[in-house]
Amino acid sequence: MATQADPHADAIEEIFTTVAALAPDIRDALPGRRVQNDETNPSGETQLAADAYADELFLDHLGALDSVVEYASEERTKIVPTDGEEETGLSVAIDPLDGSSNLKSNNTMGTIVAVYDAPLPAAGSDLVAAAYVLFGPITTMITADGDGVTEYLVDDGVREVITEDVQLPDDPSVYGFGGRVPDWPDDFTAYTEDIESDDSMKLRYGGAMIGDINQVLIYGGVFAYPALESAPNGKLRLQFEGNPIGFIIESAGGRSSDGTQSLLDVEPNDVHQRVPVYVGNDELIEQLEAALD
Numbered sequence: 001m002a003t004q005a006d007p008h009a010d011a012i013e014e015i016f017t018t019v020a021a022l023a024p025d026i027r028d029a030l031p032g033r034r035v036q037n038d039e040t041n042p043s044g045e046t047q048l049a050a051d052a053y054a055d056e057l058f059l060d061h062l063g064a065l066d067s068v069v070e071y072a073s074e075e076r077t078k079i080v081p082t083d084g085e086e087e088t089g090l091s092v093a094i095d096p097l098d099g100s101s102n103l104k105s106n107n108t109m110g111t112i113v114a115v116y117d118a119p120l121p122a123a124g125s126d127l128v129a130a131a132y133v134l135f136g137p138i139t140t141m142i143t144a145d146g147d148g149v150t151e152y153l154v155d156d157g158v159r160e161v162i163t164e165d166v167q168l169p170d171d172p173s174v175y176g177f178g179g180r181v182p183d184w185p186d187d188f189t190a191y192t193e194d195i196e197s198d199d200s201m202k203l204r205y206g207g208a209m210i211g212d213i214n215q216v217l218i219y220g221g222v223f224a225y226p227a228l229e230s231a232p233n234g235k236l237r238l239q240f241e242g243n244p245i246g247f248i249i250e251s252a253g254g255r256s257s258d259g260t261q262s263l264l265d266v267e268p269n270d271v272h273q274r275v276p277v278y279v280g281n282d283e284l285i286e287q288l289e290a291a292l293d
């Protein structure tokens with residue numbers, strides 16, 4: 001992970017500032033873009049006009065930075081080389097709208113950004129920073145730069161610190177598990193029953209990873225989009241979702257796993273590869289890995 005003396009500190013700051021500055025444009029663009037495009041994305045999912053719009057916007061603005069040499073997005077098949085400084089440039093992988101199926105029902109959505117000091121597809125251990133914007137009742141942004149996790153209010157595209165050094169609370173209280181219950185492997189089902197039988201824990205699942213992750217960060221708990229019987233690698237994508245969320249949760253004192261190892265240790269082989277995602281308080285992920293063993 002990066003440190004405060006990181007040579008990429010200015011570049012990371014520039015990328016975060018650019019992402020925050022675009023948040024009002026994204027929010028303003030949503031009401032008119034709830035319709036489906038005639039396209040599917042590289043993961044085979046229906047694309048909304050809003051997904052394509054946000055992807056173009058991020059490519060235009062992040063791709064124009066000297067600090068960015070590669071741009072990849074969940075919404076485009078190929079990695080785009082950009083005009084940044086070859087020697088020092090970073091690779092950015094974006095989920096332009098996470099949870100975009102929530103747009104129809106007007107529920108939470110977000111944007112996720114992963115900043116790698118390596119060509120894509122890259123390992124989580126190559127991340128120097130990660131962040132997400134949460135389009136909830138208010139717009140907030142969580143950043144991790146290797147020197148801690150910070151929560152910001154995004155007001156008119158400008159970040160204002162809400163909380164520095166965000167840490168998962170020690171007394172977890174929420175859980176959210178994706179995928180259809182009959183599609184869960186038996187060992188994961190057994191784990192969920194243990195969690196459900198703990199009377200300090202309650203179910204909260206919103207269908208946008210970013211919303212579900214944010215409540216784990218604020219309240220403590222566990223989020224999973226598990227390996228499924230029908231999809232052993234689950235649903236979420238390593239470059240755009242698993243790695244940046246693993247980085248943020250680990251930076252906040254929690255733990256991430258693909259079932260056996262940290263998400264940050266998963267070997268990358270394709271920019272759109274999927275990975276089972278389990279993140280949360282240390283002891284809950286330890287319990288999970290023991291259950292899946």
Ligand SMILES: O=P(O)(O)OC[C@H]1O[C@](O)(COP(=O)(O)O)[C@@H](O)[C@@H]1O
Pocket residue numbers: 045074095097098099100101178179207208209210225235
């Ligand atoms: O509809 P499901 O199966 O609960 O899936 C929800 C999951 O899919 C996602 O929406 C996938 O992200 P995208 O919207 O970026 O494709 C996650 O945010 C969320 O955790």
Ligand SMILES: [Mg+2]
Pocket residue numbers: 095097098099209241
């Ligand atoms: Mg997503």
Ligand SMILES: [Mg+2]
Pocket residue numbers: 051074095096097098099100
């Ligand atoms: Mg998306």
